[in-house]
Amino acid sequence: MSVQTLPSQVEQSREIVSYDPATGEELGRATLCSPEAVKQAVNRARTAQLAWAALSFRQRARIILRARKLMLSERDEIARLVSRETGKPAAEAVSMEIVPTLDAMHYFAHASENLLRPQKIDIGQYGMMGRSSRIVFKPLGVIGIISPWNFPLATPADEVVMALMAGNAVVLKPSELTPLIALKIGELFSRAGLPEGLLEIVTGDGTTGAALIDARVDKIMFTGSVATGKRVAEAAAKYLTPVVLELGGKDPMIVLEDADLANAARGAVWGAFANAGQACASVERCYVQEAIAPRFIEQVVAETKALKQGVGTDEAVDIGAMSNERQLRIVAEQVNDAQQHGARVLTGGQRAANLKGLFYEPTILTGVDHRMAIMRDETFGPVLPVMTFKTDDEAVELANDSVYGLTASVWTRNIARGRRIAERIEAGTVMVNEVVYTHGIAQTPWGGVKDSGYGRTHGRMGLLELVSPRHIHVNRLSFLPDLWWFRYSRQAGRLFGGLARRFTTGSLLHTSLLLPQIIRRLFGRR
Ligand code: NAD
Numbered sequence: 001m002s003v004q005t006l007p008s009q010v011e012q013s014r015e016i017v018s019y020d021p022a023t024g025e026e027l028g029r030a031t032l033c034s035p036e037a038v039k040q041a042v043n044r045a046r047t048a049q050l051a052w053a054a055l056s057f058r059q060r061a062r063i064i065l066r067a068r069k070l071m072l073s074e075r076d077e078i079a080r081l082v083s084r085e086t087g088k089p090a091a092e093a094v095s096m097e098i099v100p101t102l103d104a105m106h107y108f109a110h111a112s113e114n115l116l117r118p119q120k121i122d123i124g125q126y127g128m129m130g131r132s133s134r135i136v137f138k139p140l141g142v143i144g145i146i147s148p149w150n151f152p153l154a155t156p157a158d159e160v161v162m163a164l165m166a167g168n169a170v171v172l173k174p175s176e177l178t179p180l181i182a183l184k185i186g187e188l189f190s191r192a193g194l195p196e197g198l199l200e201i202v203t204g205d206g207t208t209g210a211a212l213i214d215a216r217v218d219k220i221m222f223t224g225s226v227a228t229g230k231r232v233a234e235a236a237a238k239y240l241t242p243v244v245l246e247l248g249g250k251d252p253m254i255v256l257e258d259a260d261l262a263n264a265a266r267g268a269v270w271g272a273f274a275n276a277g278q279a280c281a282s283v284e285r286c287y288v289q290e291a292i293a294p295r296f297i298e299q300v301v302a303e304t305k306a307l308k309q310g311v312g313t314d315e316a317v318d319i320g321a322m323s324n325e326r327q328l329r330i331v332a333e334q335v336n337d338a339q340q341h342g343a344r345v346l347t348g349g350q351r352a353a354n355l356k357g358l359f360y361e362p363t364i365l366t367g368v369d370h371r372m373a374i375m376r377d378e379t380f381g382p383v384l385p386v387m388t389f390k391t392d393d394e395a396v397e398l399a400n401d402s403v404y405g406l407t408a409s410v411w412t413r414n415i416a417r418g419r420r421i422a423e424r425i426e427a428g429t430v431m432v433n434e435v436v437y438t439h440g441i442a443q444t445p446w447g448g449v450k451d452s453g454y455g456r457t458h459g460r461m462g463l464l465e466l467v468s469p470r471h472i473h474v475n476r477l478s479f480l481p482d483l484w485w486f487r488y489s490r491q492a493g494r495l496f497g498g499l500a501r502r503f504t505t506g507s508l509l510h511t512s513l514l515l516p517q518i519i520r521r522l523f524g525r526r
Helices: 035-053 057-073 075-086 090-115 154-165 179-191 206-214 226-237 261-277 290-305 325-340 392-400 415-424 459-464 490-501 508-512 515-523
Strands: 015-019 026-031 119-121 131-139 142-146 169-173 199-201 219-223 243-246 251-255 283-289 344-347 363-366 383-389 407-411 429-432 467-475
Touching: 015 179, 026 179, 035 131, 035 142, 035 169, 035 199, 035 206, 057 075, 057 090, 057 154, 057 179, 075 090, 075 179, 090 154, 090 261, 090 459, 142 154, 142 206, 154 169, 154 179, 154 219, 154 459, 169 179, 169 206, 179 199, 206 226, 219 226, 226 243, 251 261, 251 392, 261 283, 261 290, 261 383, 261 407, 283 290, 283 392, 290 344, 290 363, 290 383, 325 363, 325 383, 383 392, 392 415, 407 415, 415 429, 459 467, 490 515
Parallel strands: 142 169, 142 219, 169 199, 219 243, 251 283, 251 407, 283 383, 363 383, 407 429
Antiparallel strands: 015 026, 119 131, 131 467, 344 363
């Protein structure tokens, strides 16, 4: 298959050029930041963070909400930019990027104070001894965010909001394919009154990302491929910089025979083809129970054939261009490979002949199996391979037969059965009768298991990634020594033995039997 060549995204100069993948038109240029420029950005962020951390949650929230207001009022213009720089339909730029970002801004502006409120810990019998423990949450300092091109607004913006609300400064390194959207995020916050230095955008390629790690930020929030994630974790380990890795997926969808067939088919088609299949949580493997497979596949093919593909700024378009040529080539290679190994193409299976840019037709495959790359490797494109299964156990086995574990879905009218299967699937998120979208829920954690990464973003768990928990322990009985302090003696040894037998049971009653010995040690001869 011949693949149209767009100009090289990273040119020789110290600039990156942004192109519209649907038309090949140049959209603008951005600086390819040098390691020195990155270091300076981190220094500016570090200085600015000190005053920011001293502000109250309410003061920080005021600026986030002002940025939210600007994003809301300029949403059409922003959606157009997102659509042009990525190729996705403008409708999706709103529904899958702007809406979730506005929601996250609202949620974290209002909820962070509560989510990060100091926490009292129940310390059992130590509490009876006048002790208490609390956890307080301190900002980490400067958070380095390294983000991909597929959700260039929502992915970094949500993390920017969370990091800022937690009292940190941010240095954001966006994908080299989508620098203009990142600069727009920076501009919105700046116009909202965010003090200078708190959100630095360092545009550039992988070298700029590597420089951000070398600039010794306090945490890296990385979203991208497994291969780059491993390089990032290795580089960060040199400085013991903690990393959250949000990596790829090969997400399975299980359709049980008691599913609502029509809705499951619609869900499969949206889950596989939204964003031209370039979502980490896209449905990349569909397993349908044998009895309903023919009807399900027929509906999926009919839904797919009805989709309109074209330039994303056209309001009636369902599937836009793919964002880059490399990804399109991977998709074409995987589909060709599957066909050579016996897969059947029910619709699609090629580059869209009537469109000029990076368009690949939405594709449904059957006759696939787990020896094929299309069922093993991340495709990240508009392809839905469908297999059948007989039993629930088989479905779970197939779903778990992957190195990835980001999201999965189970479709059934029997919610208890759905939950049971969901809990057996190895994935960070498993949805029942839902697909892809929980990245858009600000309150719920997002992240994977296995090669899909570690750590979490979003929700309380995500916010906790952006703070340092500090344990504060207080002894109110400041006049009393501890039982286990010096001096040691035979009686002390006996008491320690008693503590081992009784105190460690957690039972006050058991421990009270030691009271005479305890009183002797505290107030008598030690
Ligand atoms: P990528 O790994 O090629 O690039 C991601 C980012 O890392 C880019 O900003 C890139 O410039 C930067 N980078 C490259 N080399 C680097 C290095 N050595 N050090 C530091 N940074 C470096 O990924 P991509 O192609 O932009 O994005 C697609 C991938 O992202 C897919 O695998 C997809 O599944 C994954 N993804 C995951 C999630 C998730 O939440 N789990 C979300 C979106 C995308």
